[in-house]
Amino acid sequence: xxxxxxxxxxxxxxxxxxxxxxxxxxxxxxxxxxxxxxxxxxxxxxxxxxxxxxxxxxxxxxxxxxxxxxxxxxxxxxxxxxxxxxxxxxxxxxxxxxxxxxxxxxxxxxxxxxxxxxxxxxxxxxxxxxxxxxxxxxxxxxxxxxxxxxxxxxxxxxxxxxxxxxxxxxxxxxxxxxxxxxxxxxxxxxxxxxxxxxxxxxxxxxxxxxxxxxxxxxxxxxxxxxxxxxxxxxxxxxxxxxxxxxxxxxxxxxxxxxxxxxxxxxxxxxxxxxxxxxxxxxxxxxxxxxxxxxxxxxxxxxxxxxxxxxxxxxxxxxxxxxxxxxxxxxxxxxxxxxxxxxxxxxxxxxxxxx
Ligand code: FA5
Numbered sequence: 001x002x003x004x005x006x007x008x009x010x011x012x013x014x015x016x017x018x019x020x021x022x023x024x025x026x027x028x029x030x031x032x033x034x035x036x037x038x039x040x041x042x043x044x045x046x047x048x049x050x051x052x053x054x055x056x057x058x059x060x061x062x063x064x065x066x067x068x069x070x071x072x073x074x075x076x077x078x079x080x081x082x083x084x085x086x087x088x089x090x091x092x093x094x095x096x097x098x099x100x101x102x103x104x105x106x107x108x109x110x111x112x113x114x115x116x117x118x119x120x121x122x123x124x125x126x127x128x129x130x131x132x133x134x135x136x137x138x139x140x141x142x143x144x145x146x147x148x149x150x151x152x153x154x155x156x157x158x159x160x161x162x163x164x165x166x167x168x169x170x171x172x173x174x175x176x177x178x179x180x181x182x183x184x185x186x187x188x189x190x191x192x193x194x195x196x197x198x199x200x201x202x203x204x205x206x207x208x209x210x211x212x213x214x215x216x217x218x219x220x221x222x223x224x225x226x227x228x229x230x231x232x233x234x235x236x237x238x239x240x241x242x243x244x245x246x247x248x249x250x251x252x253x254x255x256x257x258x259x260x261x262x263x264x265x266x267x268x269x270x271x272x273x274x275x276x277x278x279x280x281x282x283x284x285x286x287x288x289x290x291x292x293x294x295x296x297x298x299x300x301x302x303x304x305x306x307x308x309x310x311x312x313x314x315x316x317x318x319x320x321x322x323x324x325x326x327x328x329x330x331x332x333x334x335x336x337x338x339x340x341x342x343x344x345x346x347x348x349x350x351x352x353x354x
Contacts, residue, residue, distance in 0.1 A: 002055075003054065003055075003058045003062065006050065006054060006058075006062055007062070007065070009047065009050075010047060010062075010065060010066060010069060013037075013043050013044060013047060013069070014069055014072075014073070017033075017037045017043070017044075017073055018073075018076065020033060021033060021073075021076055021077070021080055024080065024084075025084070026084065027081070027084050027085070030077070030080060030081055030084060033077070034077055037073055037077075038070065038073060038074060038077065044066070044069060044070050044073060047066045047069070048063075048066050048067070048070065051063045051066060112349070112350075112352060113352070114341075114349065114352075115329045115333065115335075115341065115349070115352045116222050116325050116326055116329055116341055118329075118352060119325050119326075119328055119329040119332065120204045120222060120224060120325050122249070123202075123204075123224055123245070123249065123323075123325065123328065124202055124204060124224070126245055126248045126249060127202045127226060127245065128202075130241065130244070131200050132200045132201060132202045132226065132228070133200060133201050133202070134201070134202050134203075134204065135187070135191065135201050135202075135203055136203065136204070136205055137181075137184070137186065137187040137190055137203055137205060138181070139180060139181055139205065139206055139207075139208075140167065140178055140179075140180060140181070141178070141179060141180070141181035141186050142177050142178065142186075143175075143176075143177045143178075143179065144177070145181075145186035145189050145190060146164075146179060146181050146182060146183075146185075146186050147159060149186075149189040149305070149308050149309070150185055150186070150188070150189065150264065150265040150305060151264040151265045151302050151304050151305055151308075152264045152265070156264070158264045161263075162182035162183065162209060163182075163209050163210040163211045164179045164180075164182050164209070164210060165179060165180045165182075165208050165209070165210050166178070166179045167179055167180070180207075180208035181205075181207055181208065182207060182208065182209055183207050183223055183225075183322050184203050184204075184205050184207060184223040184224065184225035184322055185225055185265060185320070185322055187201075187203040187205075187225055187227075188225065188227045188265070188301070188305070188320055189305070189308070189309060191203075191227060192227075192229065192306075192309035192310075192311060193309050193310075197229045197230055197231075197311060197316050197318075198228075198229065198230040198231075199227055199228065199229040199230070199318070200227070200228045200230075201225075201226070201227050202224055202225065202226045203224065203225040203226075203227075204222065204223070204224045204225075204325065205222065205223065205225075206220060206221070206222055207220070207221060207222065207223045208220050209221075213338075213339055215285060215286055215336065215337045215338060215339075216286065216287075216288070216293065216327065216330075216338055217338065218326065218338050218339065218341070218342065220342065221324055221325070221326050221338070221341075222324070222325035222326060223322050223323065223324060223325065224322070224323050224325055225320065225321070225322050226241075226320060226321045226322075226323075227301070227318060227319075227320045228241070228318055228319055228320075229301060229306070229311065229316055229317070229318030230316065230317075230318065231315060231316060231317075232317070233300075233316075233317045233318050233319060234300075234317070235268070235300055235319070237319060238270075238298060238299075238300065238319035238321075239258065241319070242256070242258075242272060242296075242298060242321060243256060246272075246274065249328065249332065250274060250331060250332065254274050254275060254277070254331070255274065255275040255281070256272060256273070256274055257272070257273045257274075257275070257292055258270050258271075258272055259271050259273070261297060261299075263297050263299055264302070265299075265301070265302050265305050265320070266297075266298070266299025266300055266301060266302055266319075266320060267299065267300060267302045267303070268299055268300060269297065269298070269299035270297070270298045270299055271294055271296070271297055271298075272294070272295055272296045272297075272298055272321070272323075273292035273293060273294045273295060274292065274293055274295055274331055275291060275292055275293075276290075276291055276292060276293050277293075277330075277331050277334050278334070278336055279291065285336075286330075286336045286337075293327060293330070293331060294324075294327070295323050295324055295327050295328055295331070296321050296322055296323035296324065297321065297322050298319065298320065298321035298322075299319065299320065299321075300317060300318070300319050301317065301318040301319065301320050306318070326338050326341050329341070333351075333352070
């Protein structure tokens with residue numbers, strides 16, 4: 001090919017490519033244009049390859065022009081692409097059969113609440129509707145609040161009920177007063193110390209125990225404490241409140257059982273259990289073959305505890321409870337191993353998407 005016909009060919013390619021580009025109204029057509037002009041076997045690419053067939057003294061000028069054409073068309077292509085991306089409409093895309101507007105949209109993946117969090121919120125809402133206020137407290141606690149002010153003096157055998165995780169910080173007097181709270185009950189004291197009766201609070205939060213795990217025991221779990229103090233509060237109020245809670249959370253088909261239990265900070269004390277969802281009360285691995293799953297400890301606030309915070313036990317009385325949130329989530333959702341909650345298996349967690 002001589003120089004004139006090469007330059008004419010270059011001209012023709014440019015004119016045709018530019019005029020075709022102005023007609024293009026969809027991204028699919030634009031991609032075909034790119035392949036035709038700038039692709040591996042495209043016209044501009046062919047033009048560049050043809051340079052080697054020109055006489056040596058013409059190659060330099062022809063090559064420069066062909067490269068400029070390639071750059072100019074690439075720029076036009078980019079500009080047109082940005083324009084179409086900004087203006088692409090269902091009509092323009094569907095006109096080329098590139099988009100099936102009848103297809104369902106893609107699901108947007110969104111995170112969900114952890115089953116424990118969802119259960120805690122649901123429980124707190126139930127108590128809020130009965131006039132309780134939801135508050136929170138520290139997870140790193142002082143011995144005084146976790147034990148002493150709850151009528152559990154130092155070296156009292158009742159401390160063995162809670163295997164504690166102590167924090168390795170020794171004060172100048174030789175004491176080691178900090179631990180990860182073993183229950184949410186310290187918040188009973190903190191609340192009563194900071195306000196006068198009447199008191200109605202629920203306190204959700206993490207608790208920690210130095211103990212072996214099994215299907216119903218974790219070393220870190222969540223409790224929800226409850227406390228109501230006023231004049232003339234009786235055990236009937238405790239029972240009525242907790243039975244209403246059980247009915248609202250589990251429905252009428254689950255049975256609740258109250259039995260005597262001992263906690264140093266209440267008198268009398270009770271343990272509340274719900275019949276096992278797995279075996280319907282017949283006994284299985286989940287309920288330790290008892291037919292019941294214990295969900296909380298409860299009782300009437302001990303007069304010594306009231307006295308300790310400056311409430312007159314002759315005038316005021318109250319009830320309190322501490323329930324295990326994961327145990328309640330297990331009963332609600334039929335989860336047969338508490339260790340699932342913190343194993344971070346996304347397949348488990350995804351089941352609770354709402
Ligand atoms: C207590 O922690 C008392 N503070 C409860 C209380 C509060 C009694 C107010 C009276 C008045 P207990 O150790 O039984 O009690 O724990 C209460 C609930 O927490 C249990 O019924 C259970 O549902 C849950 N729980 C206890 N230990 C574990 C554990 N290791 N893993 C998961 N849940 C647990």
